[in-house]
Amino acid sequence: MAGEGRQRIDKWLFFSRAVKSRSLAAKLVQGGGVRNNGQKLGQASDIVKSGDVLTITLDRRILVYKILLPGERRGPAEEARKLYEDLSPVPTPKDQAPPDALPPVREAGSGRPTKKERRATDRLRSE
Template sequence: MTADGRQRIDKWLFFARVVKSRSLAAKLAQAGRVRVNRAKIDQASHQVRPGDVLTITLDRRILVYRVLEPGVRRGPAAEARLLYEDLSPPAPPIEPAAAAPLRERGRGRPTKKERRALDRWKGGE
């Protein structure tokens, strides 16, 4: 951390517990999956400072964080939450899953029609 409150993006992501290791944070930044104030970055050494807005694209979600302060260490999750303000959009509501096709117990193997219904229910073909 420098005197003006700047910190490398890979260290900040690690301290804020966005990723499990600093090397994963560096790979995330180098892959272009992190934006700082809407500008895509491709270096793990990019400096962030308080007030910057980070957009982080992970596998199944998009995180939008405003940096409140640079990290000093990777501490507990409660300490990590003090480093940022979460601006992420709310997750879409989860629809209740349709009930699985029912079969009587002890009827043997399912028929072709029942197998197809099970495949459709599981999200297959």
């Protein structure tokens, strides 16, 4: 470890159960999916410490964690939750659309042409 209360970002992500493996954590960091206090991290070997705020962009969600402790091992989920304070925004329920979203509108007959309409189009083109 680099110092007391400090740890590599890939190890911390793995120990906190944000990702399933250290190699996935390294790919996430190198791909630009992790920010530390607003700054993009570029390498899996970057060091994080207690008090840092991580913004982790995963496929379907954004996690915002404040680091409380460095991890020592990948233990059960109860142990992993003690490593961070979750500051993530509350996700919207799947059955509710955002209030400003409009329902999709499609005019009648604007979909795919019927067989009859395709034949009429073919006749027009052949003439």
